[in-house]
Amino acid sequence: MTPIPKGTVVRVPGRLRSSIVPVAAMVAALVLLTSLPYLLQAYGVGLVTETLILGLWAVSLNVLAGQTGLISMGHAATLGTSAYVLALLQRNLGWSFFQAAPVAVAAAVAISVLFALSAARSSGVYFILVTLAQGMLVWGVVQRWSSITGGDDGLRGIVRPEAFSDYYSYYWFALWIVGASLIALLLIQRSQIGLRLRGIRDSPKRMAALGYSVGTQRLVAFCISGFFAGVAGVLYAGYVQFISPSTVYVTQSVEGLLMVILGGINSFFGPLIGAVVVLFGRAGLSLFTERWLTIMGVILILVVLFGHDGIAGRVRALSQAIRRRIRGRAE
Amino acid sequence: MQIGQTILNGLTYSGLLFLVSSGFTVMFGLMRVLNLAHGAFYLWGSYLGLVVVGATGSFLAGILVAAVAIAVLGLATEVALFRRVRGNPVAEVLLTLGLGFVLGDLALAFFGGNPEQIAVPDLIGGSLDLFGITFPRYRLVLLAVAVVLFVALRFTLVGTRLGALIRAGVDDAEMLEGLGTNINRLATGVFVVSAALVGATGVLGGAFLGVHPGGDIEILVLAVVVVIIGGLGSLDGAAIGSVLIGLLVSVGSVFAPEFLYFIIYAPVILLLFFRPRGLLGVAN
Numbered sequence A: 001m002t003p004i005p006k007g008t009v010v011r012v013p014g015r016l017r018s019s020i021v022p023v024a025a026m027v028a029a030l031v032l033l034t035s036l037p038y039l040l041q042a043y044g045v046g047l048v049t050e051t052l053i054l055g056l057w058a059v060s061l062n063v064l065a066g067q068t069g070l071i072s073m074g075h076a077a078t079l080g081t082s083a084y085v086l087a088l089l090q091r092n093l094g095w096s097f098f099q100a101a102p103v104a105v106a107a108a109v110a111i112s113v114l115f116a117l118s119a120a121r122s123s124g125v126y127f128i129l130v131t132l133a134q135g136m137l138v139w140g141v142v143q144r145w146s147s148i149t150g151g152d153d154g155l156r157g158i159v160r161p162e163a164f165s166d167y168y169s170y171y172w173f174a175l176w177i178v179g180a181s182l183i184a185l186l187l188i189q190r191s192q193i194g195l196r197l198r199g200i201r202d203s204p205k206r207m208a209a210l211g212y213s214v215g216t217q218r219l220v221a222f223c224i225s226g227f228f229a230g231v232a233g234v235l236y237a238g239y240v241q242f243i244s245p246s247t248v249y250v251t252q253s254v255e256g257l258l259m260v261i262l263g264g265i266n267s268f269f270g271p272l273i274g275a276v277v278v279l280f281g282r283a284g285l286s287l288f289t290e291r292w293l294t295i296m297g298v299i300l301i302l303v304v305l306f307g308h309d310g311i312a313g314r315v316r317a318l319s320q321a322i323r324r325r326i327r328g329r330a331e
Numbered sequence B: 001m002q003i004g005q006t007i008l009n010g011l012t013y014s015g016l017l018f019l020v021s022s023g024f025t026v027m028f029g030l031m032r033v034l035n036l037a038h039g040a041f042y043l044w045g046s047y048l049g050l051v052v053v054g055a056t057g058s059f060l061a062g063i064l065v066a067a068v069a070i071a072v073l074g075l076a077t078e079v080a081l082f083r084r085v086r087g088n089p090v091a092e093v094l095l096t097l098g099l100g101f102v103l104g105d106l107a108l109a110f111f112g113g114n115p116e117q118i119a120v121p122d123l124i125g126g127s128l129d130l131f132g133i134t135f136p137r138y139r140l141v142l143l144a145v146a147v148v149l150f151v152a153l154r155f156t157l158v159g160t161r162l163g164a165l166i167r168a169g170v171d172d173a174e175m176l177e178g179l180g181t182n183i184n185r186l187a188t189g190v191f192v193v194s195a196a197l198v199g200a201t202g203v204l205g206g207a208f209l210g211v212h213p214g215g216d217i218e219i220l221v222l223a224v225v226v227v228i229i230g231g232l233g234s235l236d237g238a239a240i241g242s243v244l245i246g247l248l249v250s251v252g253s254v255f256a257p258e259f260l261y262f263i264i265y266a267p268v269i270l271l272l273f274f275r276p277r278g279l280l281g282v283a284n
Helices: A017-034 A042-067 A075-093 A097-118 A124-144 A167-190 A192-202 A204-209 A214-240 A250-263 A270-285 A292-306 A310-330 B002-031 B038-056 B059-080 B089-111 B137-159 B161-171 B173-178 B183-208 B215-230 B235-255 B257-274
Strands: B127-130 B133-136
Touching: A017 A167, A042 A075, A042 A167, A042 A192, A042 A214, A042 A250, A042 A270, A075 A097, A075 A124, A075 A214, A075 A250, A097 A124, A097 A214, A097 B257, A124 A250, A124 B089, A124 B215, A124 B257, A167 A192, A167 A214, A192 A204, A192 A214, A204 A214, A250 A270, A250 A292, A250 A310, A250 B089, A250 B215, A270 A292, A270 A310, A292 B089, B002 B038, B002 B133, B002 B137, B002 B161, B002 B183, B002 B215, B002 B235, B038 B059, B038 B089, B038 B183, B038 B215, B059 B183, B089 B215, B127 B137, B133 B137, B137 B161, B137 B183, B137 B235, B161 B173, B161 B183, B173 B183, B215 B235, B215 B257, B235 B257
Parallel strands: none
Antiparallel strands: B127 B133
């Protein structure tokens, strides 16, 4: 079992007071971000839109990876399932965005439940391999079943909600949904539900002895993670207005893991920071080089070797050091 | 006769799968190291083979160069990366994943994106008439190589002192170390041999399936499926898994090509629900 990292604070349930500061910070950030279309061009706003959406997706992955200790290599499948279902309902049945979105999110939850059930008895390295196979299964169906999914050509013509079809109004739409989702995820993490998930990560035997079924808690984690990955998938489909197998592929899953690990697996906002670094980094580097996968691999290797707790962990250590120094001076 | 053709196709594919997955599974059994860069090693073996066979015209030279080069790559990986994170399986997996991406992408940069094919030497090229089925001779050779390798590996593991050490390492690494075996050196040796094996397999596979970008992940995922069916760490398991998956791939691509991957992965996921350690997996 992974040891509890140093500096991990086990929060007392019910003390929602401790959530006030981060929630307030998020509301402030939302207000600031809302004014962004007045400051940036279409390209910049688009990049921030994508970062928000995939940031939410990375945070949803971290419900499994960080909170529950389940490193999934198939999380792109959940994102992609929701996006494909939205696209198919729109194209084949003529449904509107808002009609199709709930079904798409439900599909993401459903596939997550299937994943959870099939991986229910695997742990450690086996869990990683099972989730890899799960992801490849979804990718394989999407890529091969070309009469329905368009195969490698993907599906075009995903329609945004009418009121949010411009780049800036869609940005606002995504911003507020991502913001609300993050607040919900934060509250879940700090509730008894989140505490139980951390319980099965740190000490599955004790949790079992206390009467909590590890399998049930895993299922809960997969459902929460799947729901918000589904929300991200719907938003992503609306943003790109196109979906292809590459969104479901293992490369995408690993990119999600990179966001989580780079940002900080033990932090709630870490994966968001990771998403910012990865997506802005890729956008910036694409001007100079096509070797993004090489760079991504090198970053992954370096983070695993040297940066145990990601960017968020470094920031936390730094702020603790500063605080200690200030306190030392005061005394 | 189509059935016979399909089954023979599947069995030869199984041979390739066993060549790829045997090193992977033995390595896991010994050191609990899951090398997700295994597919990238294979792909680099293929490309090196392509270049050498193209330059010298000798298939054997291609195999040798690929085996030696990938063995060196494996040694460097083991010494520079794996030893730093030994004992932390998740870190190991992520590390090899990162390495796999780097190697795969660099292969694309060096060798371009066009699919290539390694030429089969005349001696084992052409086709053969087998009970009324016309079948490429090369694929049968590949199957034979796989069978020979299985026998050789099995004999090494069961019948030699080295094999006894490896099996002891699988069962209880700490005790073996206490008895005076340098387990690090043993693991490095096994890793290098496994790398050489997959490098050579890259050349053999490149003459069978061709060489193309993304081939690394394709073959890796199939190897993963083979060893999780058979049980991580089990050589016999890898053989059984190879035969099952090879036949599934072959039958699937004939009868339900649109659902090929579903046919491959769904039984695996189902199996793992009932037998989380595969058919013949080692206990933790």
